[in-house]
Structures are given as structure tokens and as C-alpha cells.
Amino acid sequence: MAKKVSIVGAGMAGLTAASHLAQQGHEVILFDRARYPGGAAGYYRYKNIVYPTGATISFGLESDGPLRRVLQSVGIVLEPQSVEQTMDVVLEDRTIHVYGERMAWRSELRRVFPERTDAVLCFWDHLALIADIVYRISKSRASLPLRRIVDLGSLPAQILRDPLAFTKLFREQTWTVLDALRKYGLEDYAPFVRFLNAQLLDAAQVDVSLAAWLPASVALDIYRFGIYAVQGELGGLAQTVYDHLLQRGVTIKSLTTIVRVEQEHSQGAWRLLTSKNETFSVDAIINATGQPIPGGPEKSFFSKPTAQEPAWGAVRLDVTVLSSWLDNLDLPINHRKQPFAWQIANDAAIGDLVADPHGAVYVTSHPECYQLEMDGTSTQQVISISMHTPTDLWMTLPVDEYQAKKEAVRQAIIARVERFLPGFEKAIITQRLGTPKTYYRYLQKSVVGGTPLTVRASLKQPIGARTKAKGYYIAGDAVFPGPGTLSASLSGYFAARAIDPQVVRW
Structure with missing residues (x-):
């Protein structure tokens, strides 16, 4: 029997769950607080430029890959481009080509x-x-x-x-x-x-x-199982699934936050209250936001950070640079057509500054398609730079200390990139820096990256799609199988299957 299902969150988990439930004839309503789909794999626009917010390449898209199969099984056909090398890991004394x-x-x-x-x-x-x-x-x-x-x-x-x-x-x-x-x-x-x-x-x-x-x-x-680039990077992939849902008649409510959910009776029916003072009654809910919804039963599922499983936030510097600078870097790919990334290992100074001694400065160049100039003659490209940082390092700082730390981190990031990619600082045209506070302002959560893949979280006590409350399910990178676009998509499939065991077997 067809059910009415609400899915909260239009990241890859929510989009995948929606596509499989719609395929089975269920009535699906998809809510998302953002303007554009994709969540952590999405994008935002600022002054006529598109800035990707998540990963740039995808895995699981080989001919029998799980991501390709989970999407093809509901009629979403992709044409990914295989990439042989798309990253360098830069240490102090050597560079590893991946x-x-x-x-x-x-x-x-x-x-x-x-x-x-x-x-x-x-x-x-x-x-x-x-x-x-x-x-x-x-x-x-x-x-x-x-x-x-x-x-x-x-x-x-x-x-x-x-x-x-x-x-x-x-x-x-x-x-x-x-x-x-x-x-x-x-x-x-x-x-x-x-x-x-x-x-x-x-x-x-x-x-x-x-x-x-x-x-x-x-x-x-x-x-080694295959590196793939898709048109528009992972934000483009999310948009493809989003468009597919529209074609299937799925109701999508963008720029809408679910402020509270309430269970109507013990049989599993739920009521959702939105930020636009709308009320929806449904048979089932999938929370694909990665955080509890007020009134929902899943608060206990999202464990508090510990030394063993920290709550990572991110510092993110989005810049536009002169394309000519990238031309001179002698990259192994055509940077005007494909993304390329550098993981520049933190030194002691920058590691102390962001409280992440083992991580890296993650630098990604994005293709020219993100420069939306009317005459089509782009001379600049988008570079996104991110670093892990504990959320509690930022969230409670007084305004003056917050601004001072933000500026110190900005300068340290630019200096670190300049050391290994000379000419970067002079090539910068525009720059915008965000912190865990910025993520919270726009997404209502400061944590990024999902549940850490520890033995406890991934194998001994994994979080699955089902909750103790009938008709309430969870998906996303905080749920099995864990972080990443491929894993998030699989979690969406698992949530859909928990609601309807007859969803397509790919």
C-alpha cells in the first residue's frame, strides 16, 4: 500500500531515498532549508559565481559500482568521466601523486x-x-x-x-x-x-x-576502483537527481525548515510543522539532515563528541584566482575542464592554530564552468580551501577574539598554500572565509563530515536507518555506512528499503 513519506534534507541521502520511494509509487514530500540541492555535496551562488561546497570527484560510478547501480535502478543515467589522477598529497619533503x-x-x-x-x-x-x-x-x-x-x-x-x-x-x-x-x-x-x-x-x-x-x-x-568526474561536480550530480524527482512528481519544498515533528498516534503517523507555518501529516519521516529534529526520537542516535570521536567542523576559504596562474602549474589534467586537489599536510604552526595536528589544508581547483560570465570568456576560476577544526574552538568565542582568530587562520592558510603553490597569493581576486559559526548560520549545524569511522561507530555500534519510534527513520553521513557521498547515498537507499522492502534491488 502506498504511503505518504516526508524526507527532511535534500543531500544525497535524502535525494536517493526520495527517488527509490517515488519509484515504488509512494507519495513523497522533500523538505530542505537551502535554495539548492546537495547538502554537503551541494553549492551556493554569490555574485554570479557558483561555489561547490563538497567533494569534487565521485566514487562508485564504475560500470558495476554501487552508486551508479543505486541511481540507474530508478532510471537516473549518468555519463561520468574517468580520471586517472586528480590529487596530490603534499608533505614537507615529498609529494605523492594519487x-x-x-x-x-x-x-x-x-x-x-x-x-x-x-x-x-x-x-x-x-x-x-x-x-x-x-x-x-x-x-x-x-x-x-x-x-x-x-x-x-x-x-x-x-x-x-x-x-x-x-x-x-x-x-x-x-x-x-x-x-x-x-x-x-x-x-x-x-x-x-x-x-x-x-x-x-x-x-x-x-x-x-x-x-x-x-x-x-x-x-x-x-x-583504485575508479575516479570519476561528473558534469557540475557533485552539486551537478545532486541537481540531476533533484530534476529526476521533479519529473516523477515529487513535491519539493525548498527554503523550508522543519521546526518540529509530532507523532499523532502509536500507529506511526507523524505531523510536521514548518518554518512557513505549514502542517503536513504523513505515514513516515526520514530525517536526512544529520542532526535531531525537535520532537523526533533520534537525539540519542547522534552521540556527543569525545576524544575518540571528535566533532569536526571546518574552516573554509573560497577564492577566485586568475586562470593564468593555474595554467602555469603544469597540472596532470586540464584544469579548465576537470577539478584537481592538493592535500597539503599541516605543519605544527597551522595545526596548533586550528587544533588539528594530523590533518591537511585541502585545496581544490574547480573547472571554469563555475565562473558564470555573460560573455563566456572566463579569466578566473574558483578555488576552495578547507581545514578540519573542532567546533568548540569557535562557537563560544567573544566577537573580538573570533574575528582575530578568523584573520589569523586566513593568513596562515594563504601562507601555507603559497609555500607549495607559488604565486597563489598574487593570483587571488576575491576571497570569502567561513568557520563553524558560518556553517551553523546557514545549515543550523556546525559539524561536518559525518560520524568518524571508528571501530565502535562503524562496526560495534553502528547507527542504522530505523529508530525506536514507528514510522521514523534516519539517513545521511551520521548513519551507516558513514561519511562520503557514496555512503550517504547508500544510507538513503537503506532508509527507503526500511520503509518499503520492495524497493528496487540494484
Whole structure:
């Protein structure tokens, strides 16, 4: 029987859930407080320029990739462009080119880590093996925690086909990445650990000492499953799904905040109250915002930050630069057509300033399509720069201290980028800096990046789509399988499947 379902949040989790429920004939109402779709994978416009707010490349879009399949199963056909190299990780004494092709990556590991090449290669062979098994699980449609038969997906069949592989996963299920490093005597190999930390803080929100080995292996090796660029980056991908929903007749309420939800009776019906004084009665709710909604039951699901699982916010500097500066950098891609990123590892000074000693300054150049000049002759491009920082470092600062810290961080970011990408400072045309306070002002949440991929959060006590309240579900990067666009999309699928087990099996 068709249900009336409200989905709160038009990020990739909410968009994916909406597309699968609409495919099954359910009446879907999608709410979002923003003007444009995508959430953390979206964009904003300022003075005729589009600034992407999330990732620039996507994973899971290979021919049998889980993201491509979860979208194609509801009629969304993409034409992603394969990219061989789209990132450099910059350490003080070496630069690592992140390649998608596996043999090229092995050659790069040999080149850049000559002090302990054999151990590094053995470590990565082990990691790649684990990543392959875990990635296969993501394609099986299995979701944690296992509460219903449907949550198993096709996992039992996969286990029967390759029981030895899954036995290996079971033996290593409580490992951290640091445990794996110790196995190969690499825990004290500073440049390699520094490289892993820069990658993990971005993808898993924790460093090697806390990152769960099983999901982290995928986060570190996913480039080898295929790197893809889509038109308009991930904001363009979100817009494609959004347009598909409009074509299917889904009701979309943009610039609308849900201020409260109320359960009408024990059978699961819910009432939503909006910021526009509208009231909606529905059979089910999916909260895909990553934060509790007043009146909802999910407050206990979003755990308070701890030293083991910190609440990361972000400092973000959006700039426009002269395209000619990028022309002179000798990039491995056509920067006017494809994005490129640098992860510049934090030094002690900037690490202390933002309270993130293990992370990096994440610099991304965006294609010329983001410069919306009427004559079509762009001479500038958008660069987005972000850093992890604890939210509590910013939220309670007095105004004067806040402004002083903001300016100190702005200068430090520019200096750090200038050191490794000379000419950057002079190439800047415009710049806008945001902090966790800025995120809270526009999104009503200061935390970014989702739930850290610790052993507890990802394997021992994962948060699934179902809550204790009938008819109330959750999705997004704070829910299994965790951070990232691919994971958020899968969480949306799992929430839709929890409501209707007959959603399309991709």
C-alpha cells in the first residue's frame, strides 16, 4: 500500500531515498532549508559565481559500482568521466601523486617511500585485499545493524562463494589502521603515517590510531576502483537527481525548515510543522539532515563528541584566482575542464592554530564552468580551501577574539598554500572565509563530515536507518555506512528499503 513519506534534507541521502520511494509509487514530500540541492555535496551562488561546497570527484560510478547501480535502478543515467589522477598529497619533503590505476599506484609508492619500500608495498597489498572484500559487501546491499532479513541483501550468497575471504575480515574486524601498520613495522615511519593521516582525516574523520581498519581500507584504496568526474561536480550530480524527482512528481519544498515533528498516534503517523507555518501529516519521516529534529526520537542516535570521536567542523576559504596562474602549474589534467586537489599536510604552526595536528589544508581547483560570465570568456576560476577544526574552538568565542582568530587562520592558510603553490597569493581576486559559526548560520549545524569511522561507530555500534519510534527513520553521513557521498547515498537507499522492502534491488 502506498504511503505518504516526508524526507527532511535534500543531500544525497535524502535525494536517493526520495527517488527509490517515488519509484515504488509512494507519495513523497522533500523538505530542505537551502535554495539548492546537495547538502554537503551541494553549492551556493554569490555574485554570479557558483561555489561547490563538497567533494569534487565521485566514487562508485564504475560500470558495476554501487552508486551508479543505486541511481540507474530508478532510471537516473549518468555519463561520468574517468580520471586517472586528480590529487596530490603534499608533505614537507615529498609529494605523492594519487593514481587510480593500480600498477601506477604501486610505482608511485616505490618512488615516494624509498626508505621502506618493501614494507609499504606489503602493507598496501594487504589493505587492497581487505578493501576489495569490504567493497564487495557494499555492493551486496547489506546494512548494519542487522535487524531484518532484508538487511542482509545478497551478503549470504557472497559469503558462501568466498568463505575464506570473510573469515579474514572476521579476524581483523576490531583492528585500527595503526594495528595494521604495526603488523608491517610501519607505525614509526613518519612520512607514510603522515600521508595516511592526511587521507583519513578527510575520508574517515579520524587518524590511523582510531580509524577502523575494515572501512578505512576502502577509504584509502577506493581510488583504485575508479575516479570519476561528473558534469557540475557533485552539486551537478545532486541537481540531476533533484530534476529526476521533479519529473516523477515529487513535491519539493525548498527554503523550508522543519521546526518540529509530532507523532499523532502509536500507529506511526507523524505531523510536521514548518518554518512557513505549514502542517503536513504523513505515514513516515526520514530525517536526512544529520542532526535531531525537535520532537523526533533520534537525539540519542547522534552521540556527543569525545576524544575518540571528535566533532569536526571546518574552516573554509573560497577564492577566485586568475586562470593564468593555474595554467602555469603544469597540472596532470586540464584544469579548465576537470577539478584537481592538493592535500597539503599541516605543519605544527597551522595545526596548533586550528587544533588539528594530523590533518591537511585541502585545496581544490574547480573547472571554469563555475565562473558564470555573460560573455563566456572566463579569466578566473574558483578555488576552495578547507581545514578540519573542532567546533568548540569557535562557537563560544567573544566577537573580538573570533574575528582575530578568523584573520589569523586566513593568513596562515594563504601562507601555507603559497609555500607549495607559488604565486597563489598574487593570483587571488576575491576571497570569502567561513568557520563553524558560518556553517551553523546557514545549515543550523556546525559539524561536518559525518560520524568518524571508528571501530565502535562503524562496526560495534553502528547507527542504522530505523529508530525506536514507528514510522521514523534516519539517513545521511551520521548513519551507516558513514561519511562520503557514496555512503550517504547508500544510507538513503537503506532508509527507503526500511520503509518499503520492495524497493528496487540494484
